[in-house]
Amino acid sequence: MPSDNNTNDTKDSVDSSKVVEFVQKSSKNIETDRKQKQKPGHKSSKSKKSIGWLLGVIVLVLLAIIMVLPSTFTRASSGYKVVFGTYDGIDVAYEVSPSGSGNHFANQVQGLMSQNPNAASDYNQLYQLWNSAYQNEVFFVAANALAKKAGLDKTAGMEQLVAQYIRESGYYTNDQGVFDATIYNSTPALQKSYIKKNVQEQLPTQIIISDLYTVRVSSAEKNYISDAAATVRDFEYVSFTTDSYPDALAVEYATQNPEAFSQVGISRITVADETLALSLKSQIESGTLSFEDAATANSIDGYAQNGGAAGTFRGYELSQFITQDIDRALVLSSSDGALVGPVAVSLGYALLRIDAAAQEADYSDPGVLSLIKTRIAQADPERMDAVLREEAQTFLTAASATSFVDAAEAASFDVTVVATTPVNVSDSQLMTFSLSTTDPVGFLSIAAEDSTIHKELFTAPSGTTLGPYKAGTTYIVAQTGDDAYDEDMKSYLDLFYDSPYITQQLVAQDAIGTVLASDKLQDNFMSAFFSHILGLGSSR
Structure with missing residues:
Protein backbone atom coordinates (compact mmCIF):
# COMPACT_ATOMS: atom_id res chain seq x y z
CA MET A 1 0.00 0.00 0.00
CA PRO A 2 1.55 3.35 -0.97
CA SER A 3 2.35 5.82 1.78
CA ASP A 4 1.20 9.45 1.77
CA ASN A 5 4.89 10.35 1.94
CA ASN A 6 5.81 8.44 -1.22
CA THR A 7 7.13 10.97 -3.72
CA ASN A 8 5.93 8.72 -6.56
CA ASP A 9 2.40 9.60 -5.54
CA THR A 10 2.74 13.21 -6.59
CA LYS A 11 1.58 12.65 -10.13
CA ASP A 12 -1.43 10.75 -8.77
CA SER A 13 -2.54 13.54 -6.42
CA VAL A 14 -6.29 13.85 -6.18
CA ASP A 15 -8.52 16.83 -5.61
CA SER A 16 -10.98 16.52 -2.76
CA SER A 17 -14.00 16.51 -5.06
CA LYS A 18 -13.04 13.05 -6.26
CA VAL A 19 -13.13 11.53 -2.77
CA VAL A 20 -16.36 10.66 -0.97
CA GLU A 21 -16.38 12.27 2.48
CA PHE A 22 -18.11 10.71 5.48
CA VAL A 23 -18.67 12.53 8.78
CA GLN A 24 -17.18 10.66 11.72
CA LYS A 25 -19.60 10.13 14.58
CA SER A 26 -18.47 10.12 18.16
CA SER A 27 -18.98 6.89 20.08
CA LYS A 28 -21.67 8.68 22.08
CA ASN A 29 -23.62 9.60 18.95
CA ILE A 30 -23.29 6.08 17.60
CA GLU A 31 -24.70 4.65 20.82
CA THR A 32 -27.56 7.19 20.79
CA ASP A 33 -28.44 6.27 17.20
CA ARG A 34 -28.45 2.59 18.10
CA LYS A 35 -30.85 3.15 21.02
CA GLN A 36 -33.15 5.31 18.91
CA LYS A 37 -33.38 2.63 16.22
CA GLN A 38 -34.38 0.11 18.86
CA LYS A 39 -37.23 2.25 20.23
CA PRO A 40 -40.69 1.20 18.98
CA GLY A 41 -42.29 3.88 16.86
CA HIS A 42 -39.12 5.92 16.48
CA LYS A 43 -39.05 7.69 13.13
CA SER A 44 -35.72 8.16 11.42
CA SER A 45 -34.73 11.71 10.55
CA LYS A 46 -33.38 10.49 7.20
CA SER A 47 -35.30 11.47 4.10
CA LYS A 48 -37.51 8.88 2.49
CA LYS A 49 -35.70 6.91 -0.25
CA SER A 50 -37.14 6.78 -3.74
CA ILE A 51 -38.00 3.60 -5.63
CA GLY A 52 -34.96 4.27 -7.81
CA TRP A 53 -32.76 4.32 -4.73
CA LEU A 54 -34.20 1.06 -3.41
CA LEU A 55 -33.63 -0.61 -6.77
CA GLY A 56 -30.10 0.73 -6.66
CA VAL A 57 -29.51 -0.93 -3.31
CA ILE A 58 -30.83 -4.18 -4.74
CA VAL A 59 -28.27 -3.83 -7.50
CA LEU A 60 -25.51 -3.91 -4.93
CA VAL A 61 -26.18 -7.51 -3.98
CA LEU A 62 -26.69 -8.86 -7.49
CA LEU A 63 -24.15 -10.39 -9.83
CA ALA A 64 -21.13 -9.83 -7.60
CA ILE A 65 -18.84 -11.39 -10.17
CA ILE A 66 -19.21 -8.35 -12.42
CA MET A 67 -18.58 -5.77 -9.70
CA VAL A 68 -14.97 -6.17 -8.59
CA LEU A 69 -12.73 -3.78 -6.72
CA PRO A 70 -8.94 -3.78 -6.40
CA SER A 71 -7.47 -5.81 -3.55
CA THR A 72 -3.93 -4.43 -3.67
CA PHE A 73 -2.29 -1.14 -4.45
CA THR A 74 1.31 -2.22 -5.10
CA ARG A 75 3.31 -0.27 -7.64
CA ALA A 76 4.81 -1.58 -10.85
CA SER A 77 7.88 -0.11 -12.52
CA SER A 78 5.96 0.24 -15.77
CA GLY A 79 2.43 -0.35 -16.89
CA TYR A 80 1.31 -2.87 -19.50
CA LYS A 81 -1.72 -3.69 -21.56
CA VAL A 82 -2.73 -6.93 -23.30
CA VAL A 83 -5.65 -6.73 -25.74
CA PHE A 84 -7.63 -9.97 -25.97
CA GLY A 85 -10.13 -8.73 -28.52
CA THR A 86 -12.64 -5.98 -29.13
CA TYR A 87 -16.39 -5.59 -28.67
CA ASP A 88 -18.05 -3.09 -30.97
CA GLY A 89 -14.65 -1.46 -31.46
CA ILE A 90 -13.87 -1.23 -27.72
CA ASP A 91 -10.75 -3.04 -26.47
CA VAL A 92 -11.26 -6.02 -24.19
CA ALA A 93 -7.96 -5.58 -22.40
CA TYR A 94 -6.03 -6.59 -19.31
CA GLU A 95 -4.36 -3.39 -18.17
CA VAL A 96 -2.14 -2.33 -15.26
CA SER A 97 -1.02 1.28 -14.85
CA PRO A 98 2.51 2.37 -13.88
CA SER A 99 1.18 2.99 -10.35
CA GLY A 100 0.19 -0.68 -10.12
CA SER A 101 -3.59 -0.22 -10.36
CA GLY A 102 -5.45 -2.70 -12.52
CA ASN A 103 -8.54 -2.25 -14.64
CA HIS A 104 -11.71 -4.32 -14.23
CA PHE A 105 -10.25 -7.28 -16.14
CA ALA A 106 -7.02 -7.23 -14.13
CA ASN A 107 -8.90 -7.10 -10.83
CA GLN A 108 -11.03 -10.08 -11.86
CA VAL A 109 -7.93 -12.12 -12.67
CA GLN A 110 -6.30 -11.08 -9.42
CA GLY A 111 -9.37 -12.11 -7.43
CA LEU A 112 -9.64 -15.49 -9.17
CA MET A 113 -5.90 -16.12 -8.68
CA SER A 114 -6.20 -15.42 -4.95
CA GLN A 115 -9.00 -18.02 -4.78
CA ASN A 116 -7.08 -20.54 -6.92
CA PRO A 117 -3.36 -20.14 -6.10
CA ASN A 118 -2.52 -23.53 -7.63
CA ALA A 119 -3.53 -22.24 -11.07
CA ALA A 120 -0.18 -20.46 -11.37
CA SER A 121 1.57 -23.83 -11.76
CA ASP A 122 -1.12 -25.60 -13.78
CA TYR A 123 -1.49 -24.35 -17.38
CA ASN A 124 -4.93 -25.94 -17.78
CA GLN A 125 -6.30 -24.27 -14.65
CA LEU A 126 -4.59 -21.02 -15.61
CA TYR A 127 -6.21 -21.09 -19.05
CA GLN A 128 -9.66 -21.77 -17.58
CA LEU A 129 -9.21 -18.97 -15.02
CA TRP A 130 -8.16 -16.38 -17.59
CA ASN A 131 -10.86 -17.49 -20.05
CA SER A 132 -13.53 -17.12 -17.35
CA ALA A 133 -12.29 -13.62 -16.52
CA TYR A 134 -12.15 -12.78 -20.24
CA GLN A 135 -15.76 -13.84 -20.90
CA ASN A 136 -16.94 -11.83 -17.90
CA GLU A 137 -14.97 -8.86 -19.21
CA VAL A 138 -16.55 -9.13 -22.67
CA PHE A 139 -19.99 -9.00 -21.09
CA PHE A 140 -18.89 -6.14 -18.83
CA VAL A 141 -17.64 -4.11 -21.82
CA ALA A 142 -20.90 -4.74 -23.71
CA ALA A 143 -23.07 -3.83 -20.71
CA ASN A 144 -20.93 -0.79 -19.94
CA ALA A 145 -21.37 0.51 -23.49
CA LEU A 146 -25.13 0.06 -23.17
CA ALA A 147 -25.17 1.82 -19.79
CA LYS A 148 -23.28 4.81 -21.17
CA LYS A 149 -25.53 4.94 -24.22
CA ALA A 150 -28.51 5.09 -21.86
CA GLY A 151 -26.83 7.87 -19.86
CA LEU A 152 -26.94 5.94 -16.59
CA ASP A 153 -23.57 7.32 -15.52
CA LYS A 154 -25.14 10.78 -15.46
CA THR A 155 -28.38 9.79 -13.70
CA ALA A 156 -29.48 11.96 -10.77
CA GLY A 157 -28.68 10.28 -7.47
CA MET A 158 -25.80 8.26 -8.92
CA GLU A 159 -23.31 9.96 -6.58
CA GLN A 160 -25.44 8.97 -3.59
CA LEU A 161 -25.59 5.40 -4.85
CA VAL A 162 -21.78 5.34 -5.30
CA ALA A 163 -21.33 6.48 -1.71
CA GLN A 164 -23.76 3.79 -0.49
CA TYR A 165 -21.87 1.08 -2.34
CA ILE A 166 -18.53 2.26 -0.97
CA ARG A 167 -19.94 2.16 2.58
CA GLU A 168 -21.09 -1.43 2.03
CA SER A 169 -18.06 -2.62 0.01
CA GLY A 170 -16.18 -3.92 3.05
CA TYR A 171 -13.09 -1.79 2.51
CA TYR A 172 -13.75 0.44 5.47
CA THR A 173 -15.47 -1.90 7.93
CA ASN A 174 -14.28 -2.63 11.45
CA ASP A 175 -13.99 -5.98 13.21
CA GLN A 176 -17.76 -6.06 13.69
CA GLY A 177 -18.29 -5.77 9.94
CA VAL A 178 -19.68 -2.23 10.26
CA PHE A 179 -18.55 0.79 8.25
CA ASP A 180 -16.10 2.81 10.31
CA ALA A 181 -15.55 6.47 9.37
CA THR A 182 -12.26 6.47 11.31
CA ILE A 183 -10.86 3.76 9.06
CA TYR A 184 -12.17 5.57 6.02
CA ASN A 185 -10.72 8.95 6.93
CA SER A 186 -7.32 7.43 7.76
CA THR A 187 -7.07 5.75 4.34
CA PRO A 188 -4.72 7.52 1.90
CA ALA A 189 -6.51 9.84 -0.52
CA LEU A 190 -5.04 8.01 -3.54
CA GLN A 191 -6.49 4.71 -2.41
CA LYS A 192 -9.92 6.22 -1.68
CA SER A 193 -9.95 7.92 -5.06
CA TYR A 194 -9.04 4.70 -6.82
CA ILE A 195 -11.85 2.77 -5.14
CA LYS A 196 -14.35 5.49 -5.93
CA LYS A 197 -13.23 5.62 -9.57
CA ASN A 198 -13.77 1.86 -9.92
CA VAL A 199 -17.24 2.07 -8.40
CA GLN A 200 -18.20 5.02 -10.62
CA GLU A 201 -17.11 3.11 -13.71
CA GLN A 202 -18.83 -0.14 -12.78
CA LEU A 203 -22.07 0.81 -11.07
CA PRO A 204 -23.97 1.93 -14.20
CA THR A 205 -23.19 -1.45 -15.71
CA GLN A 206 -24.42 -3.11 -12.53
CA ILE A 207 -27.78 -1.42 -13.02
CA ILE A 208 -28.02 -2.81 -16.57
CA ILE A 209 -27.23 -6.27 -15.25
CA SER A 210 -29.81 -5.96 -12.48
CA ASP A 211 -32.47 -5.49 -15.14
CA LEU A 212 -31.67 -8.99 -16.37
CA TYR A 213 -32.09 -10.31 -12.85
CA THR A 214 -35.47 -8.65 -12.37
CA VAL A 215 -36.97 -10.01 -15.58
CA ARG A 216 -39.96 -12.21 -14.86
CA VAL A 217 -41.38 -14.71 -17.30
CA SER A 218 -44.99 -13.90 -18.15
CA SER A 219 -47.62 -16.61 -17.75
CA ALA A 220 -48.17 -16.66 -21.52
CA GLU A 221 -44.47 -17.12 -22.19
CA LYS A 222 -44.22 -19.76 -19.46
CA ASN A 223 -47.10 -21.72 -20.99
CA TYR A 224 -45.59 -21.40 -24.47
CA ILE A 225 -42.22 -22.74 -23.29
CA SER A 226 -43.66 -25.56 -21.18
CA ASP A 227 -46.02 -26.64 -24.01
CA TYR A 245 -13.19 -48.05 -41.22
CA PRO A 246 -12.43 -51.57 -42.60
CA ASP A 247 -9.37 -53.26 -41.09
CA ALA A 248 -8.16 -54.38 -44.53
CA LEU A 249 -8.14 -50.79 -45.81
CA ALA A 250 -6.32 -49.62 -42.68
CA VAL A 251 -3.60 -52.26 -43.14
CA GLU A 252 -3.32 -51.37 -46.83
CA TYR A 253 -2.79 -47.70 -45.92
CA ALA A 254 -0.21 -48.55 -43.24
CA THR A 255 1.83 -50.87 -45.46
CA GLN A 256 2.06 -48.06 -48.02
CA ASN A 257 3.42 -45.80 -45.23
CA PRO A 258 5.32 -48.22 -42.94
CA GLU A 259 7.72 -45.60 -41.51
CA ALA A 260 4.79 -43.53 -40.24
CA PHE A 261 3.62 -46.34 -37.94
CA SER A 262 6.91 -47.95 -36.92
CA GLN A 263 7.86 -47.39 -33.29
CA VAL A 264 11.19 -46.15 -31.96
CA GLY A 265 12.46 -45.59 -28.42
CA ILE A 266 14.58 -42.49 -27.82
CA SER A 267 16.22 -40.32 -25.18
CA ARG A 268 16.96 -36.70 -25.95
CA ILE A 269 18.98 -33.70 -24.89
CA THR A 270 17.60 -30.36 -26.08
CA VAL A 271 19.64 -27.16 -26.03
CA ALA A 272 19.15 -23.78 -27.65
CA ASP A 273 22.64 -23.56 -29.18
CA GLU A 274 24.06 -25.92 -31.84
CA THR A 275 27.63 -25.33 -30.63
CA LEU A 276 26.71 -26.59 -27.16
CA ALA A 277 24.98 -29.61 -28.71
CA LEU A 278 28.15 -30.50 -30.65
CA SER A 279 30.29 -30.09 -27.53
CA LEU A 280 28.03 -32.37 -25.50
CA LYS A 281 28.01 -34.96 -28.28
CA SER A 282 31.82 -34.97 -28.34
CA GLN A 283 32.01 -35.49 -24.56
CA ILE A 284 29.41 -38.28 -24.63
CA GLU A 285 31.13 -40.12 -27.48
CA SER A 286 34.54 -39.81 -25.76
CA GLY A 287 33.10 -41.23 -22.54
CA THR A 288 33.95 -38.20 -20.39
CA LEU A 289 30.24 -37.43 -19.84
CA SER A 290 27.27 -39.77 -19.65
CA PHE A 291 24.19 -39.06 -21.73
CA GLU A 292 22.03 -39.00 -18.59
CA ASP A 293 24.25 -36.49 -16.77
CA ALA A 294 24.44 -34.30 -19.86
CA ALA A 295 20.64 -34.32 -20.16
CA THR A 296 20.04 -33.55 -16.48
CA ALA A 297 22.53 -30.65 -16.45
CA ASN A 298 21.84 -29.09 -19.84
CA SER A 299 18.54 -30.11 -21.44
CA ILE A 300 15.81 -27.46 -21.60
CA ASP A 301 12.91 -29.83 -22.28
CA GLY A 302 10.71 -31.74 -19.87
CA TYR A 303 12.71 -34.95 -20.15
CA ALA A 304 15.80 -33.56 -18.37
CA GLN A 305 14.59 -34.73 -14.96
CA ASN A 306 14.45 -38.31 -16.32
CA GLY A 307 17.98 -38.23 -17.64
CA GLY A 308 16.63 -37.52 -21.11
CA ALA A 309 14.45 -40.65 -21.37
CA ALA A 310 11.59 -39.64 -23.67
CA GLY A 311 9.84 -42.97 -24.33
CA THR A 312 8.57 -44.48 -27.58
CA PHE A 313 7.21 -42.65 -30.61
CA ARG A 314 5.46 -43.61 -33.82
CA GLY A 315 7.15 -42.30 -36.94
CA TYR A 316 4.45 -39.70 -37.58
CA GLU A 317 4.76 -38.43 -33.99
CA LEU A 318 8.41 -37.46 -34.56
CA SER A 319 7.22 -34.55 -36.71
CA GLN A 320 5.86 -32.92 -33.55
CA PHE A 321 9.40 -31.92 -32.56
CA ILE A 322 11.84 -32.88 -35.37
CA THR A 323 11.43 -30.28 -38.09
CA GLN A 324 13.32 -31.88 -41.02
CA ASP A 325 12.18 -34.97 -42.96
CA ILE A 326 15.79 -36.12 -43.44
CA ASP A 327 16.39 -36.07 -39.66
CA ARG A 328 13.23 -38.10 -38.98
CA ALA A 329 14.31 -40.67 -41.57
CA LEU A 330 17.74 -40.88 -39.92
CA VAL A 331 16.19 -41.56 -36.51
CA LEU A 332 13.98 -44.33 -37.94
CA SER A 333 16.90 -46.00 -39.73
CA SER A 334 19.44 -45.88 -36.87
CA SER A 335 20.40 -48.91 -34.77
CA ASP A 336 20.20 -49.42 -31.01
CA GLY A 337 22.54 -47.12 -29.04
CA ALA A 338 23.21 -44.74 -31.93
CA LEU A 339 23.65 -41.06 -31.06
CA VAL A 340 21.92 -38.94 -33.69
CA GLY A 341 22.31 -35.22 -34.12
CA PRO A 342 22.37 -32.42 -33.49
CA VAL A 343 19.04 -32.23 -35.30
CA ALA A 344 16.84 -29.14 -35.56
CA VAL A 345 13.87 -29.31 -33.19
CA SER A 346 11.18 -26.85 -32.16
CA LEU A 347 13.17 -25.66 -29.10
CA GLY A 348 16.57 -25.47 -30.79
CA TYR A 349 18.84 -28.49 -31.32
CA ALA A 350 18.66 -32.01 -29.96
CA LEU A 351 20.89 -35.04 -29.50
CA LEU A 352 18.85 -38.22 -29.82
CA ARG A 353 19.96 -41.57 -28.47
CA ILE A 354 18.23 -44.57 -29.99
CA ASP A 355 17.16 -46.75 -27.06
CA ALA A 356 15.13 -49.15 -29.21
CA ALA A 357 15.57 -49.25 -32.98
CA ALA A 358 12.45 -48.68 -35.05
CA GLN A 359 10.21 -51.73 -35.39
CA GLU A 360 7.42 -52.16 -37.94
CA ALA A 361 3.94 -51.98 -36.47
CA ASP A 362 2.04 -55.17 -35.66
CA TYR A 363 -1.01 -54.82 -37.91
CA SER A 364 -2.81 -57.68 -36.16
CA ASP A 365 -2.94 -55.70 -32.91
CA PRO A 366 -6.41 -54.11 -32.47
CA GLY A 367 -4.83 -51.16 -30.68
CA VAL A 368 -2.47 -50.53 -33.59
CA LEU A 369 -5.35 -50.78 -36.08
CA SER A 370 -7.34 -48.22 -34.10
CA LEU A 371 -4.31 -45.92 -34.04
CA ILE A 372 -3.89 -46.26 -37.82
CA LYS A 373 -7.53 -45.41 -38.42
CA THR A 374 -7.30 -42.34 -36.20
CA ARG A 375 -4.20 -41.26 -38.09
CA ILE A 376 -5.96 -41.67 -41.46
CA ALA A 377 -8.76 -39.40 -40.20
CA GLN A 378 -6.15 -36.78 -39.25
CA ALA A 379 -3.74 -37.04 -42.18
CA ASP A 380 -6.10 -38.05 -44.99
CA ASP A 494 -44.32 -24.66 -14.95
CA LEU A 495 -42.87 -25.05 -11.46
CA PHE A 496 -39.39 -24.36 -12.78
CA TYR A 497 -40.40 -21.00 -14.24
CA ASP A 498 -42.31 -20.03 -11.12
CA SER A 499 -38.90 -19.73 -9.42
CA PRO A 500 -37.61 -16.15 -9.89
CA TYR A 501 -34.04 -17.18 -9.08
CA ILE A 502 -33.93 -19.82 -11.81
CA THR A 503 -35.49 -17.64 -14.48
CA GLN A 504 -33.14 -14.80 -13.59
CA GLN A 505 -30.13 -17.09 -13.94
CA LEU A 506 -31.30 -18.43 -17.29
CA VAL A 507 -32.09 -14.99 -18.69
CA ALA A 508 -28.66 -13.74 -17.61
CA GLN A 509 -26.93 -16.80 -19.11
CA ASP A 510 -28.75 -16.30 -22.39
CA ALA A 511 -27.72 -12.64 -22.39
CA ILE A 512 -24.07 -13.53 -21.81
CA GLY A 513 -24.27 -16.18 -24.52
CA THR A 514 -25.76 -13.64 -26.93
CA VAL A 515 -22.90 -11.21 -26.29
CA LEU A 516 -20.24 -13.90 -26.73
CA ALA A 517 -21.84 -15.04 -30.01
CA SER A 518 -22.27 -11.50 -31.34
CA ASP A 519 -20.66 -10.38 -34.58
CA LYS A 520 -19.51 -7.31 -32.64
CA LEU A 521 -17.00 -9.47 -30.75
CA GLN A 522 -13.58 -9.88 -32.31
CA ASP A 523 -12.16 -12.72 -30.24
CA ASN A 524 -8.38 -13.06 -29.96
CA PHE A 525 -8.26 -14.68 -26.53
CA MET A 526 -6.34 -17.85 -27.30
CA SER A 527 -3.61 -16.14 -29.29
CA ALA A 528 -3.18 -13.36 -26.72
CA PHE A 529 -3.15 -15.81 -23.81
CA PHE A 530 -0.44 -18.05 -25.21
CA SER A 531 1.71 -15.32 -26.73
CA HIS A 532 1.45 -12.72 -23.95
CA ILE A 533 0.14 -14.13 -20.67
CA LEU A 534 2.24 -17.27 -20.57
CA GLY A 535 5.13 -15.13 -21.71
CA LEU A 536 4.48 -12.58 -18.96
CA GLY A 537 4.21 -15.38 -16.44
CA SER A 538 7.58 -16.86 -17.39
CA SER A 539 9.47 -13.60 -17.49
CA ARG A 540 8.25 -11.88 -14.38
Missing part, protein backbone atom coordinates in the same frame (compact mmCIF):
# COMPACT_ATOMS: atom_id res chain seq x y z
CA ALA A 228 -43.16 -26.63 -26.51
CA ALA A 229 -40.92 -28.57 -24.13
CA ALA A 230 -43.68 -31.10 -23.41
CA THR A 231 -44.08 -31.92 -27.12
CA VAL A 232 -41.38 -34.54 -27.49
CA ARG A 233 -39.99 -37.21 -29.82
CA ASP A 234 -37.47 -40.01 -29.32
CA PHE A 235 -34.83 -41.30 -31.76
CA GLU A 236 -32.50 -44.18 -32.52
CA TYR A 237 -29.33 -44.04 -34.57
CA VAL A 238 -26.26 -46.01 -35.61
CA SER A 239 -22.80 -44.46 -35.88
CA PHE A 240 -20.02 -44.90 -38.39
CA THR A 241 -16.88 -43.77 -36.57
CA THR A 242 -13.20 -44.12 -37.48
CA ASP A 243 -13.35 -47.58 -35.89
CA SER A 244 -15.88 -48.53 -38.59
CA PRO A 381 -9.62 -37.00 -43.94
CA GLU A 382 -11.01 -37.23 -47.48
CA ARG A 383 -10.12 -40.93 -47.64
CA MET A 384 -11.77 -41.62 -44.28
CA ASP A 385 -14.82 -39.50 -45.10
CA ALA A 386 -15.50 -41.22 -48.44
CA VAL A 387 -15.44 -44.71 -46.90
CA LEU A 388 -17.62 -43.85 -43.86
CA ARG A 389 -20.15 -41.98 -46.01
CA GLU A 390 -20.44 -44.96 -48.34
CA GLU A 391 -20.94 -47.37 -45.41
CA ALA A 392 -23.62 -45.12 -43.93
CA GLN A 393 -25.39 -44.88 -47.28
CA THR A 394 -25.30 -48.67 -47.65
CA PHE A 395 -26.93 -49.04 -44.23
CA LEU A 396 -29.58 -46.42 -45.06
CA THR A 397 -30.48 -48.36 -48.23
CA ALA A 398 -30.76 -51.62 -46.26
CA ALA A 399 -32.84 -50.01 -43.52
CA SER A 400 -35.22 -48.48 -46.07
CA ALA A 401 -35.63 -51.88 -47.78
CA THR A 402 -36.31 -53.78 -44.55
CA SER A 403 -36.41 -51.89 -41.25
CA PHE A 404 -34.00 -49.91 -39.14
CA VAL A 405 -33.92 -52.59 -36.44
CA ASP A 406 -33.44 -55.48 -38.90
CA ALA A 407 -30.65 -53.67 -40.75
CA ALA A 408 -28.86 -52.88 -37.48
CA GLU A 409 -29.15 -56.49 -36.28
CA ALA A 410 -27.97 -57.89 -39.61
CA ALA A 411 -24.86 -55.68 -39.52
CA SER A 412 -24.32 -56.19 -35.75
CA PHE A 413 -24.39 -52.45 -35.17
CA ASP A 414 -24.93 -50.94 -31.74
CA VAL A 415 -28.01 -48.72 -31.68
CA THR A 416 -27.95 -45.50 -29.63
CA VAL A 417 -31.34 -44.65 -28.09
CA VAL A 418 -32.14 -40.98 -27.49
CA ALA A 419 -34.83 -40.31 -24.91
CA THR A 420 -37.83 -38.10 -25.63
CA THR A 421 -36.64 -34.62 -26.58
CA PRO A 422 -38.39 -31.34 -27.48
CA VAL A 423 -37.60 -29.26 -30.54
CA ASN A 424 -34.84 -26.88 -29.47
CA VAL A 425 -33.03 -25.65 -32.57
CA SER A 426 -31.00 -22.99 -30.75
CA ASP A 427 -30.22 -25.28 -27.77
CA SER A 428 -31.72 -22.61 -25.50
CA GLN A 429 -31.32 -23.24 -21.79
CA LEU A 430 -34.80 -21.79 -21.29
CA MET A 431 -36.14 -25.10 -22.64
CA THR A 432 -34.09 -27.02 -20.04
CA PHE A 433 -33.77 -30.06 -22.33
CA SER A 434 -32.38 -30.53 -25.83
CA LEU A 435 -30.51 -33.16 -27.84
CA SER A 436 -27.32 -32.03 -26.11
CA THR A 437 -28.77 -33.31 -22.82
CA THR A 438 -30.67 -36.38 -24.03
CA ASP A 439 -28.25 -37.87 -26.56
CA PRO A 440 -26.02 -40.22 -24.49
CA VAL A 441 -23.24 -40.44 -27.11
CA GLY A 442 -23.57 -37.00 -28.69
CA PHE A 443 -23.34 -37.69 -32.43
CA LEU A 444 -27.00 -36.89 -33.16
CA SER A 445 -26.69 -33.73 -31.09
CA ILE A 446 -23.64 -32.63 -33.10
CA ALA A 447 -25.34 -33.33 -36.43
CA ALA A 448 -28.46 -31.45 -35.30
CA GLU A 449 -26.45 -28.28 -34.72
CA ASP A 450 -27.26 -27.79 -38.41
CA SER A 451 -30.72 -26.19 -38.16
CA THR A 452 -31.87 -27.87 -41.39
CA ILE A 453 -31.09 -31.31 -39.98
CA HIS A 454 -32.63 -30.39 -36.62
CA LYS A 455 -35.91 -29.37 -38.24
CA GLU A 456 -35.94 -32.48 -40.45
CA LEU A 457 -35.53 -34.72 -37.40
CA PHE A 458 -38.62 -33.24 -35.76
CA THR A 459 -40.85 -32.75 -38.81
CA ALA A 460 -40.32 -36.06 -40.66
CA PRO A 461 -43.08 -38.62 -40.04
CA SER A 462 -42.60 -41.00 -37.14
CA GLY A 463 -40.60 -44.09 -38.15
CA THR A 464 -38.67 -42.34 -40.94
CA THR A 465 -35.04 -43.33 -41.50
CA LEU A 466 -32.90 -40.26 -42.14
CA GLY A 467 -29.31 -39.49 -43.09
CA PRO A 468 -26.52 -40.00 -43.59
CA TYR A 469 -25.68 -37.05 -41.34
CA LYS A 470 -22.14 -35.98 -40.62
CA ALA A 471 -21.05 -35.33 -37.02
CA GLY A 472 -17.41 -34.36 -36.98
CA THR A 473 -15.51 -37.27 -38.55
CA THR A 474 -18.47 -39.59 -37.89
CA TYR A 475 -21.53 -40.37 -40.00
CA ILE A 476 -24.87 -41.43 -38.53
CA VAL A 477 -28.17 -42.78 -39.79
CA ALA A 478 -31.16 -42.01 -37.56
CA GLN A 479 -34.75 -43.15 -37.22
CA THR A 480 -37.46 -40.90 -35.81
CA GLY A 481 -39.53 -42.34 -32.98
CA ASP A 482 -43.01 -41.67 -31.67
CA ASP A 483 -44.32 -38.23 -30.81
CA ALA A 484 -45.76 -37.67 -27.34
CA TYR A 485 -46.97 -35.00 -24.96
CA ASP A 486 -45.20 -35.22 -21.62
CA GLU A 487 -47.53 -33.90 -18.91
CA ASP A 488 -44.87 -34.42 -16.24
CA MET A 489 -42.44 -32.30 -18.22
CA LYS A 490 -45.02 -29.51 -18.55
CA SER A 491 -45.73 -29.56 -14.81
CA TYR A 492 -42.03 -29.57 -14.05
CA LEU A 493 -41.32 -26.57 -16.27
